[in-house]
Amino acid sequence: MTTLSPYDSMSPVTQAAYRAKGAAADLAPLPRAEKDDALLAIADALEVRTSDVIAANAKDIERAREAGTSETVIDRLTLTPERIRAIASDVRDVVALPDPVGEVVRGSTLPNGIDLRQVRVPLGVVGIIYEARPNVTVDAAALCLKSGNAVLLRGSSSAYESNTALVRVLRDAIGGSGLPADAVQLVPGDNRESVRELMRARGLVDVLIPRGGASLIRTVVQESTVPVIETGTGNCHVYVDARADLDMAIDILINSKAQRPSVCNAAETLLVHQDIAPAFLPRALDALAEAGVTVHGDERVLGYAKNSKATVVEATVEDWETEYLSYDIAAAVVDSLDRAVDHIRLWTSGHTEAIVTTSQQAARRFTQLVDSTTVAVNASTRFTDGGQFGFGAEIGISTQKLHARGPMGLPELTSTKYIVTGDGHVRR
Known part of the structure; x- marks a missing residue:
């Protein structure tokens, strides 16, 4: 046997x-x-x-x-x-x-x-x-x-x-x-x-x-x-500060969102300081439209969309927590850097957040207050990657x-x- x-x-x-x-x-x-x-x-x-x-x-x-x-x-x-x-x-x-x-x-x-x-x-x-x-x-x-x-x-x-x-x-x-x-x-x-x-x-x-x-x-x-x-999932944010270079902000936003939207380090939410919104948002909405991105905007973003080529729909609460992994982005106008940080703390998945600013003080405060795995200053969220960090392929x-x-x-x-x-x- x-x-x-x-x-x-x-x-x-x-x-x-x-x-x-x-x-x-x-x-x-x-x-x-x-x-x-x-x-x-x-x-x-x-x-x-x-x-x-x-x-x-x-x-x-x-x-x-x-x-x-x-x-x-x-x-x-x-x-x-x-x-x-x-x-x-x-x-x-x-x-x-x-x-x-x-x-x-x-x-x-x-x-x-x-x-x-x-x-x-x-x-x-x-x-x-x-x-x-x-x-x-x-x-x-x-x-x-x-x-x-x-x-x-x-x-x-x-x-x-x-x-x-x-x-x-x-x-x-x-x-x-x-x-x-x-x-x-x-x-x-x-x-x-x-x-x-x-x-x-x-x-x-x-x-x-x-x-x-x-x-x-x-x-x-x-x-x-x-x-x-x-x-973790990647509900990543790009915050455009009051003192941002507009051309740089457009480039970083489009790269973060549209270079490859199906990955976890793609941006899912855009936050814009109210002081720069009149100059930035019309250009940003047109650039997003050209990239094929639908914007889920709050009331103030909708106000800037009237003469835009962009597809803009009203944002719901669910949009702020959504990892789209598609050609969609949520967008809001915030009163200050601290309000941007409050929004991020409430909705982030803790992956990657970026600030676009020429102010060292703003950059320093943002990096101190935001508690995610990666905080980018004047750089795309897409850099959060083992290969990009020099680690080789990541696990x-x-x-x-x-x-x-x-x-x-x-x-x-x-x-x-x-x-x-x-x-x-x-x-x-």
Whole structure:
């Protein structure tokens, strides 16, 4: 009679988590050179096998269009040869970054002669639950490998074909480089039960990172027994101060809103100081109209729209809290910088806020009073991004205040441990 091992009776998700745990143990002590070789192999393989990935992605896009999915979401889902080359370039950027594992965070020799060091170590097994964007599959894998972590990837069903093809490329490249292929796995299953299993795999999965809309993030935070690093939605604001350069303000506004509206660092609300509104808003509304943006304006904004080419509708309370991810923006005139800050404090998701001003005093006060992961002065909200910050590809943008905040690069994917070295020391 054949005796089944406990492993054989486990669900596919639990089996994947056990394999990831073993792979994480193998990855942790590897030197930088071996991890970098695997990442270079991934980048090369992505470019060589672009046609395979594009063919799989086309199936996801076709299914999305048949389901009536919005073009904004389809844009997030779409992979092109240019985007795949950019993803491969991001992987090579990660190769160039310092390896955080083993970095001494702090250290000293204690009065009793003991040497004490706090060093960075991998988190272990990282689970990523994300929606639509298949580029996250590669970004997450690259950052986790570089930081010595195994990763379990659970993308949305809308990108299933794309993610499957990408993970196949990644695993082939990793295995060919001599690293454990199980360091990167797609979580088995395409239903919600597989997500629930991942969220309850405490002891096997060390941390979960959700990336997606508010509903997804809220579900993971509230239902997971695995520790969660909370990423947030992007209800980002651009505030045009009384002393703003008008041309600069227009450029920053349009870039923040319309350069790529489907991402979390796109601006969703425009706030304009009342003193500059007569000069700024007519130009801004026309510029937004030219960019194809619909404005959801308060009463004072509506007053400036009478002779504008813009499509302006009356704002409701819901508009101030909405992450549109589309060619829409809420807009209001405020009496002062402090009133702008009050509005932001009430409605922000804590992601990114920008001020446009020539006043150093106003800039300083705004950056002191606004408590978001990123506060931009005379710069677009679109710069809140791991790649733009020089971190390489990012694992997500954390809007919490524990462990990691803002764009999460390699150091945020590590924990620490203390190494105590003595010479026969015993405690008296």
